[in-house]
Amino acid sequence: MNISSHGRLAKMDEAALARIGRMHGFYTWPTTTILLSYWTFLVGLGIAAVVSRFFMPGSVREVVVITVPLLTLLLHVGMTYLVYRASDEYLRQRVLKCAAFAGVVLAFAAVADFCLERLGHPYLPMSVLNLCGWSLFIVLMLWVRHRAR
Amino acid sequence: MINILPALRAQHGWTQGDLASKLAVSRQTVNAVETGRYEPSLSLAFAIAALFALPIEQIFQGHRSPKKFTGDTNAT
Numbered sequence: 001m002n003i004s005s006h007g008r009l010a011k012m013d014e015a016a017l018a019r020i021g022r023m024h025g026f027y028t029w030p031t032t033t034i035l036l037s038y039w040t041f042l043v044g045l046g047i048a049a050v051v052s053r054f055f056m057p058g059s060v061r062e063v064v065v066i067t068v069p070l071l072t073l074l075l076h077v078g079m080t081y082l083v084y085r086a087s088d089e090y091l092r093q094r095v096l097k098c099a100a101f102a103g104v105v106l107a108f109a110a111v112a113d114f115c116l117e118r119l120g121h122p123y124l125p126m127s128v129l130n131l132c133g134w135s136l137f138i139v140l141m142l143w144v145r146h147r148a149r
Numbered sequence: 150m151i152n153i154l155p156a157l158r159a160q161h162g163w164t165q166g167d168l169a170s171k172l173a174v175s176r177q178t179v180n181a182v183e184t185g186r187y188e189p190s191l192s193l194a195f196a197i198a199a200l201f202a203l204p205i206e207q208i209f210q211g212h213r214s215p216k217k218f219t220g221d222t223n224a225t
Binding site for chain 2: 087088089090091093147148
């Protein structure tokens with residue numbers, strides 16, 4: 001049965017239906033889980049940055065700055081591991097290749113950062129590099145999961 | 150390693166998606182196994198063999214040469 005020929009869907013053009021199909025094709029539960037937990041992690045980092053900038057020094061500020069990013073990172077890594085465990089053997093191998101690739105890129109970036117710093121370029125915190133490396137891994141993993149839908 | 154998976158699949162009239170759902174893996178995995186880009190694990194190979202009711206060696210051919218094995222079997 002062609003659903004586009006019935007009810008309100010009949011009024012929708014083919015392009016809109018194709019767009020909806022692409023959305024549902026991308027937002028499967030693994031990609032949604034990874035994206036939401038990554039978003040939570042980024043929000044946690046933002047909260048820590050705002051708190052460290054605007055709050056008065058004290059125990060509350062220290063607790064928030066230390067625990068919020070760590071807990072959200074823990075959640076994110078846990079969700080990523082859950083998606084990894086839910087994948088089949090070929091996808092697991094591809095995810096591990098993504099992790100290895102991101103690790104190699106991160107290592108080279110760290111060496112390049114060190115050399116540039118020695119040459120007088122501005123200091124770039126290692127946490128920023130780590131965040132970029134992790135983001136690269138997440139993008140590659142999302143690509144693998146998206147291809148396997 | 151070569152395999153006769155595409156022929157077996159065609160014999161049963163299954164698509165890669167059908168076979169993937171019967172084996173509880175992704176379609177990409179079936180594609181990778183069929184094209185030889187990925188060698189399945191023992192458990193997946195057994196599952197494929199059981200699904201087609203054939204011995205594993207009849208589905209997957211082209212073993213690694215025993216000469217390449219470098220383990221010292223005489224070691225005590």
